[in-house]
Amino acid sequence: MSARVVEAGQRHIREINDELQKAAAEGQEVVVTNTLSRHNLGIGLPKGAHVRFEGSVGYYCAGLNDGAVIEVERNAGWGLAEGMASGHVTVGGYAGMSAGAAMTGGTIHVKGDSGPRCGVAMKGGNIIVEGKIGYQSGFMAHSGKIIALGGAGHSCADALWEGEVWVAGEVESLGVDVNVVEPTAEEVAEVDSILEPLGLVDSSRNWRKMISGQRLWYFESRDANAWLMI
Amino acid sequence: MADDLNDTYTYPFDMPSEEAVKFSDGAIAGKPAGVPSSYAEGGSTRWTPEAISEVHALAQLGRYQVRGYNTFNKRMPTFDDLTFVPATMTRLPLEGYRESCDTTTVLGGGRGLVEKPVELKIPIYIASMSFGALSANAKASLGYGASKVGTMTCTGEGGMLEEEREASQTLLYQMSPARYRIDLDHIRRADALEIVVGQGAKPGTGGLLLGMKVSERISEMRTLPVGVDQRSTIRHPDFLGADDLAVKVEELRIATNYQVPIFLKMGATRPRYDVAIAAKAGVDVVVVDGAEGGTGASPELLLNHTGIPTMSSIRAAREALDECGMTGKVSLVAAGGIRSGVDAAKCLALGADAVMIGNGAMIALGCNSPRYYEDFARLGTAPGACHHCHTGLCPVGIATQDPELEARMDPHAGAERIARYLTAMTMEITALAKACGKSSVHNLEVEDLRAMSFEASAFTGVKMAGIDRAFDW
Numbered sequence: 169m170s171a172r173v174v175e176a177g178q179r180h181i182r183e184i185n186d187e188l189q190k191a192a193a194e195g196q197e198v199v200v201t202n203t204l205s206r207h208n209l210g211i212g213l214p215k216g217a218h219v220r221f222e223g224s225v226g227y228y229c230a231g232l233n234d235g236a237v238i239e240v241e242r243n244a245g246w247g248l249a250e251g252m253a254s255g256h257v258t259v260g261g262y263a264g265m266s267a268g269a270a271m272t273g274g275t276i277h278v279k280g281d282s283g284p285r286c287g288v289a290m291k292g293g294n295i296i297v298e299g300k301i302g303y304q305s306g307f308m309a310h311s312g313k314i315i316a317l318g319g320a321g322h323s324c325a326d327a328l329w330e331g332e333v334w335v336a337g338e339v340e341s342l343g344v345d346v347n348v349v350e351p352t353a354e355e356v357a358e359v360d361s362i363l364e365p366l367g368l369v370d371s372s373r374n375w376r377k378m379i380s381g382q383r384l385w386y387f388e389s390r391d392a393n394a395w396l397m398i
Numbered sequence: 399m400a401d402d403l404n405d406t407y408t409y410p411f412d413m414p415s416e417e418a419v420k421f422s423d424g425a426i427a428g429k430p431a432g433v434p435s436s437y438a439e440g441g442s443t444r445w446t447p448e449a450i451s452e453v454h455a456l457a458q459l460g461r462y463q464v465r466g467y468n469t470f471n472k473r474m475p476t477f478d479d480l481t482f483v484p485a486t487m488t489r490l491p492l493e494g495y496r497e498s499c500d501t502t503t504v505l506g507g508g509r510g511l512v513e514k515p516v517e518l519k520i521p522i523y524i525a526s527m528s529f530g531a532l533s534a535n536a537k538a539s540l541g542y543g544a545s546k547v548g549t550m551t552c553t554g555e556g557g558m559l560e561e562e563r564e565a566s567q568t569l570l571y572q573m574s575p576a577r578y579r580i581d582l583d584h585i586r587r588a589d590a591l592e593i594v595v596g597q598g599a600k601p602g603t604g605g606l607l608l609g610m611k612v613s614e615r616i617s618e619m620r621t622l623p624v625g626v627d628q629r630s631t632i633r634h635p636d637f638l639g640a641d642d643l644a645v646k647v648e649e650l651r652i653a654t655n656y657q658v659p660i661f662l663k664m665g666a667t668r669p670r671y672d673v674a675i676a677a678k679a680g681v682d683v684v685v686v687d688g689a690e691g692g693t694g695a696s697p698e699l700l701l702n703h704t705g706i707p708t709m710s711s712i713r714a715a716r717e718a719l720d721e722c723g724m725t726g727k728v729s730l731v732a733a734g735g736i737r738s739g740v741d742a743a744k745c746l747a748l749g750a751d752a753v754m755i756g757n758g759a760m761i762a763l764g765c766n767s768p769r770y771y772e773d774f775a776r777l778g779t780a781p782g783a784c785h786h787c788h789t790g791l792c793p794v795g796i797a798t799q800d801p802e803l804e805a806r807m808d809p810h811a812g813a814e815r816i817a818r819y820l821t822a823m824t825m826e827i828t829a830l831a832k833a834c835g836k837s838s839v840h841n842l843e844v845e846d847l848r849a850m851s852f853e854a855s856a857f858t859g860v861k862m863a864g865i866d867r868a869f870d871w
C-alpha cells in the first residue's frame with residue numbers, strides 16, 4: 169500500500185492532525201508534504217501510525233506520541249516528542265531545545281545535534297543523538313537514557329534524578345551534582361543493544377556515563393528531628 | 399545649654415532630699431516609679447520574641463525553615479474589611495427564603511473553541527492539591543463530596559490518582575512544570591487541563607514534597623526514588639515565554655481533540671499584566687491564586703513574604719480582561735484564603751467567575767479538628783494551630799502517606815462533610831446575592847461592596863463606606 173500524501177501548507181493545524189489520526193485509524197502510512205516548519209504536527213498519534221514529514225517541522229512535533237513511528241526529514245523545533253509514552257521518532261537533521269522533554273517511554277533518534285536541555289525532566293525511554301547534545305541536557309531527568317555520540321555542551325547532566333546521560337566525545341562541563349562513573353561491560357552492552365537497531369554500534373567508543381551524585385536528593389528529611397518542632 | 403539652667407535661680411527653700419524626689423514616700427519597694435515596664439519586658443518592635451527565635455533557629459539550622467499551611471504575615475488584609483450593601487431604596491432585594499438565585503457556573507466556554515466547557519452547579523470548586531501532599535483517602539473524599547454537589551476537583555501536580563478519577567465527576571488534570579507522569583491517556587480522561595505557572599503560596603517556586611511523603615506509590619507515580627525530597631522545577635521543560643505557551647495551548651487542544659477547556663493557574667504577583675498575557679496566549683480560564691493560598695510545604699519566607707493579597711488580585715485581573723476585551727471570552731477563577739461563602743461572594747462581586755478552595759476544604763475534611771491531641775502535641779502543636787503538613791505526620795490522616803494515619807480519614811464521612819460545606823457556602827453566597835437583588839450569583843458586582851478600611855479600598859477599588867468614593871491614587 170503506498171503512503172497517503174497529506175499536504176500541510178497553510179491549512180488549519182486541526183485539519184492536518186485530524187487527517188493524520190484518520191490515516192492512523194485506517195492503518196495508512198502518511199507522507200506530509202510542504203511542512204513549512206509548522207508547529208504541532210503529529211500530536212498524540214497512536215500505535216500503528218507511521219508518518220513521515222518532508223522538510224522541517226516546528227515545535228512539539230510528535231508531542232504526546234502514543235506509539236507512532238514518526239520520521240522528520242530535516243530539522244525539528246522545540247519540544248520534539250515531548251511527553252511521548254511510546255513509539256519511535258527519527259529526525260534526519262537537528263532537533264531544537266528540549267527534545268524528549270518529560271517523555272515517559274519510546275525512542276528518539278536525532279541524526280544531527282540536539283539543542284539545549286535535551287531529555288529535560290524525562291521519565292523514561294531513550295534519546296539517541298548522533299551529534300552533540302546542547303547545554304544542560306538531561307536536566308532533572310527522572311529515568312531513561314540520553315546517549316550522545318558527538319559530545320555534550322555545558323552543564324551536562326545537571327541535577328539528575330535516576331536518568332542517565334551517556335556521552336562519547338567531549339563534555340564541555342558538568343552540571344551540578346553529577347557523578348561520572350566507569351560503565352561496566354554489561355552496561356555498555358545494554359547501551360549497545362539500544363544503538364544496534366539504529367546501526368550505530370562502535371566498540372571503540374570511550375563512554376562517559378553520568379549519573380546523579382545524590383547530594384540534591386536530600387534537603388530536609390534527613391535532619392527531620394532538627395526541624396520537626398519548628 | 400541645659401547645664402546652665404541650674405545656675406540661674408535659687409529656691410527660696412532648702413533642696414528637698416533625694417529620697418523625696420524619687421517618690422520614696424509610699425512607693426512600693428521593687429516597683430519604683432520611673433522604671434518602665436520595658437525594663438523587665440522589653441518592647442523592641444524589631445526584635446520581638448518571634449524575631450529573636452527566628453534568628454536562633456536560622457543560626458542553628460543554617461538554612462531557611464520549611465512548613466505547610468499558609469501565610470502567617472499579619473499584614474495580609476482579610477475579606478472582613480469588605481461589607482455588602484444590600485438592596486434598600488435604589489435596588490430591590492429578592493426574597494431570601496423564597497425566590498431562587500442561579501448558581502450555575504460555566505468555565506472555559508467563552509471562546510467557543512471547545513466542545514465541553516466545564517459546567518458546575520455551584521461557583522466553587524476544590525483547588526488543586528496533589529496526591530502526595532494529600533492522602534488517597536483525602537483525595538477520594540474531595541472527589542465524592544464535590545461530585546455530590548455538582549462541582550469539580552483538581553489533580554494537583556502528582557498525576558492522576560485512580561481513586562480521584564473514579565470519585566470526581568468533573569476532574570481537572572494539572573500539568574505542572576515537573577510533568578509528573580503526564581500521558582495522553584490521562585490527558586484524554588480529564589474534563590479540563592491546567593497549565594501551572596505558579597501558585598499563590600509561593601509564586602516563582604516549584605512544588606516541594608519532603609521525603610517522608612515520597613512513599614512507594616508516590617515514587618511510582620512521579621518516577622522518583624523512594625524517600626527523596628522532591629523539589630520540583632518552576633520553569634516548564636518545553637516552553638519559556640508567552641509565544642511558546644500559545645503553541646503549547648494549541649498542542650493540548652489537538653491532543654484533547656478540542657473537547658475540554660485549558661486553564662492556566664498563576665500565583666498573584668502582577669495580575670494586571672500576567673492575566674492579560676495568559677489570555678493572549680489563548681487559554682480558556684485563568685486561575686489567580688492569591689498570597690493567602692495554602693500549600694503542603696514551602697520555605698516559610700515565601701509563604702509569608704511573596705505575592706499579593708487575593709482581594710487585590712481579583713480586581714486587577716478583571717480589569718486586565720476588561721481592557722483587552724477578554725471578559726466573557728476567558729473565565730476568571732480566584733483563590734487564596736477563602737474560608738466561607740461570604741468570602742466567596744466577595745470574590746464574585748470583585749470580578750471572579752468562580753472560586754477555588756483548598757485549605758477550607760481540608761479543614762472541612764477534619765484538618766485541625768480537636769482529636770488526637772497527643773499526636774498533635776508530638777508535632778509540637780495543637781488542634782487549631784497545626785501547620786505541619788510538610789512533616790507527613792498529619793494527625794488526622796489528610797496530609798500524610800502513612801497508612802496508619804491515613805486510616806483516620808474516613809473517606810465517606812469526609813465526602814459528606816465536603817458536600818455539606820460546599821452546600822452551606824453556596825447558601826451563604828445566594829443569601830447575600832438575593833439580599834443584593836441578584837437572581838444569579840454571577841450578577842454580584844463591585845457596587846454591591848463597600849470597604850471598611852482604606853487599605854481594602856486601595857487594594858480593590860471598592861468605595862469606602864461613608865464617603866462612598868474609592869480610595870484612589
Ligand code: SF4
Nearest residue numbers: 765766784786787792
Ligand atoms: S491537621 Fe493535617 S492537614 Fe491540617 S495542618 Fe495539620 S498536618 Fe496539615
